[in-house]
Amino acid sequence: MGRDARGQLADRRLAAGARRPAHDPLSGEVDLRRSRLPANHRQGPGGAPAGADDRAVRRSRAPERRIIRAITDRGDLLTRTIIIAGGHGAFEPKKLPGYDMTPWEGKGAHYLVGEKAEFAGKRVVIIGGGDSACDWVLNLLGTASEITLVHRRAAFRAHEVTVNNVMQAASDGRVDVRVPYQIREVSGNGRIERITLFHSEDDSDVVELDCDAVLLQLGFKTALGPLKDWPLEVEKGSIKVDQVMKTSMEAVWAAGDITIFDGKLKLIATGFAEAAIAVAQAVHHIRPETKIQPKYSTPAGRAAATRSRTRPPA
Ligand SMILES: Cc1cc2nc3c(=O)[nH]c(=O)nc-3n(C[C@H](O)[C@H](O)[C@H](O)COP(=O)(O)OP(=O)(O)OC[C@H]3O[C@@H](n4cnc5c(N)ncnc54)[C@H](O)[C@@H]3O)c2cc1C
Incomplete structure (x- = not known):
């Protein structure tokens, strides 16, 4: 394989990495040290570069490239640029305030319902007072053997x-509210077997349920997640960018709800515009010889359409 062909292959591989779904790079960390390949991959016979990735290693020696x-949690990606478009960040279920359920996670404590079958024939206690909690009460009616809905307040949100349907199920004796x-x-021998509740206004009023x-349906919170470990300048939980969507990290841009700058608007339209700016900058970073302003597709399309209309039949 010639040097140029190897280079093109390397470019394609890098570009493929850059086209992976945006969540991939966000779910891991970025190692900004120079890319290193195992020694036996670095040199071919006679000291010549052995493969496509060698070009990447060679280029990595130039600090600007x-x-x-x-x-990522799906393997490493080699890329020259990253655009972060993580919105408000990763969604994480809210934890129960006041009681640490962590020891029971995987032992009967759930934050999400993957398959309803997980709860088939089980005595399920649902915690929460919002739509998710009430929806799951109704959804699990034909699946769980018993359902108890526990909420720290008397009123549901x-x-x-939905609340009326839950109350109807309660008066039919199908749900214990x-x-x-x-x-x-919470107690049990290796798995949840019993839960002890107390009345929010009278903690001597205690109820034990098998x-x-x-x-736990307490809603979701958004967080930067793994991004918080990146050396990014963050303000009010968002990534600070300049007027060309550049973050404080070399070769890393951001767009959409995750960014913050003077006059920021969190709207779909502005997110698209920021993404266009970030992409133009990233492309220019990879290929400095290209113009930042992309060519318009409209005049080219019109010209092509005009040409095809005026072309005489063969
Ligand atoms: C209730 C509501 C109503 C709205 N109504 C309007 C409206 O009428 N008009 C309007 O213009 N705008 C509206 N908006 C704002 C608009 O939705 C946002 O501006 C837009 O969706 C932002 O797009 P985004 O791609 O930046 O983020 P998002 O659409 O939030 O997408 C980000 C994606 O990245 C994922 N992600 C984040 N972190 C990670 C991670 N670490 N790992 C994996 N994945 C990750 C998220 O799961 C998500 O899928 C509304 C917003 C809300 C909340």
Whole structure:
């Protein structure tokens, strides 16, 4: 394989990495050290570069064209540029305030329902007072053997119709509604077997329930997640960018709701515009000889259409 062909292959591989779904680079860390390949990959016979990746290694020696290794949960990606478009960040289920359920995660404590079958024939306690909690009460009616809904307040925040349906199920004896109650303790031998509740306004009022699963439906919070470990300048939980969407990290741009700058508007239209600016900058970074302003497709399209209309039949 000739040197140019190897180079093109390297470019294609790098470009393929850059085209991976945006969530990949966001779910890992970025290692900004120079890209390093195992020694036996670095040199071919006679000291000549052995493969496509060698070009990447060679280029990584020029600080302005260095390769970023984005470490993701689906393998490493080598790329020259990254555009972060993580919105408000990764969604994480909110944890229960006041009682640490972490030791019971994977042992009967759930934050999400993957398959309803997980709860088939089980005594399920659902914690929460919003739409998700009430929706899951109704959804699991035909699946779980018993359902108890526990909310720390007397009033629910869920949609009125949903709350009415839950209350109807309660008066039919299909759901046990415990309000205003909170978790005092969870116990069991390796798995959740029992839950102790206390009344929010009278903590001497205690209820013990046998159960197999606790489904915590306390909403979601957004967070920068793994991005918080990147050396990015962050302000009010968002990534600070300049007027060309450049972050404080070399070769890393950002666009959309995750960015912050003077006059920032969190709208779909502005997100698209920021993405266009970031992409133009990233392309120019990879190929400095290209213009930042992209060519318009419209005049080219019109010219082509005009040409095809005026072309005489063969
Ligand atoms: C209720 C509501 C109503 C709105 N109504 C309007 C409206 O009417 N008009 C309007 O213009 N705008 C509206 N907006 C704003 C608009 O939705 C946002 O400006 C736009 O969606 C931002 O797009 P984005 O791509 O930056 O982020 P998002 O659309 O949030 O996409 C970011 C993606 O990145 C993923 N992600 C983040 N971090 C990670 C990670 N670490 N790993 C993996 N994946 C990750 C997220 O899961 C998500 O899929 C509304 C917003 C809300 C909340």
